[in-house]
Amino acid sequence: xxxxxxxxxxxxxxxxQQVTLSCSPISGxxxxxxxxxxxxxxxxxxxxYFSETQRNKGNFPGRxxxxxxxxxxxxxxxxxxxxxxxxxxxxxxxxxxxxxxxQYFGPGTRLTVT
Amino acid sequence: xxxxxxxxxxxTAQEGEFITINCSYSVGISALHWLQQHPGGGIVSLFMLSSxxxxxxxxxxxxxxxxxxxxLHITASHPRxxxxxxxxxxRNTGNQFYFxxxxxxxxxx
Numbered sequence: 001x002x003x004x005x006x007x008x009x010x011x012x013x014x015x016x017q018q019v020t021l022s023c024s025p026i027s028g029x030x031x032x033x034x035x036x037x038x039x040x041x042x043x044x045x046x047x048x049y050f051s052e053t054q055r056n057k058g059n060f061p062g063r064x065x066x067x068x069x070x071x072x073x074x075x076x077x078x079x080x081x082x083x084x085x086x087x088x089x090x091x092x093x094x095x096x097x098x099x100x101x102x103q104y105f106g107p108g109t110r111l112t113v114t
Numbered sequence: 115x116x117x118x119x120x121x122x123x124x125x126t127a128q129e130g131e132f133i134t135i136n137c138s139y140s141v142g143i144s145a146l147h148w149l150q151q152h153p154g155g156g157i158v159s160l161f162m163l164s165s166x167x168x169x170x171x172x173x174x175x176x177x178x179x180x181x182x183x184x185x186l187h188i189t190a191s192h193p194r195x196x197x198x199x200x201x202x203x204x205r206n207t208g209n210q211f212y213f214x215x216x217x218x219x220x221x222x223x
Contacts, residue, residue, distance in 0.1 A: 033211075035211075037155075042200075042213055042214075042215045042216060043200060043202070043213040043216075044213065045210060045211035045212075045213075048209070055209065056208070056209045056210060056211075058210065058211070088155050090155075090157060092157075092159075102159055102162055103147075103159050104159070105149075105156070105157040105158070105159070107155065107156055108155045108156075110155070
């Protein structure tokens with residue numbers, strides 16, 4: 001089975017722009033979670049989606065949003081980019097939402113905001 | 115205050131040594147995860163625990179729910195074990211994930 005794929009892998013944007021990142025889960029997985037990793041804050045949870053519904057959301061401003069499609073692929077969007085949004089954005093998929101199901105991580109999208 | 119605390123932050127060991135990484139948390143949890151991150155960013159989930167002990171090869175993870183503490187042990191460490199090890203918990207109310215700041219392990223041949 002192919003693993004979790006994320007596109008693009010690297011991205012450079014300017015302050016004030018918006019960006020959309022994509023995540024394709026492992027075939028058959030219906031849950032996708034998104035995480036942000038920065039040197040200062042470490043890993044932080046952004047959102048969790050299951051069956052096109054957002055189940056959980058971390059403590060991020062409304063500029064961060066996401067969605068999941070019927071084929072379980074997910075996108076996250078960041079509007080009005082700030083320098084502090086520079087980070088590695090990781091998504092992870094699992095068969096179902098909630099505990100008891102192992103998460104498989106993608107390689108991440110490294111976003112640089114200048 | 116962080117909900118998840120890890121120690122040590124950095125660890126250097128000689129090949130073959132027994133290694134322990136500790137994780138303490140302050141919230142009620144439904145499960146605890148140990149993750150491994152190699153240079154370049156890729157993350158692998160090593161263990162998911164809600165009680166007791168699990169073993170995969172040379173890796174052992176334990177959790178004490180009453181004491182809100184978990185340990186990750188690596189027996190007969192090898193240079194390929196060099197990575198950052200991250201402890202994460204899923205809260206049992208609200209299902210939020212919280213992460214430790216990671217332990218950077220270097221195993222010297």
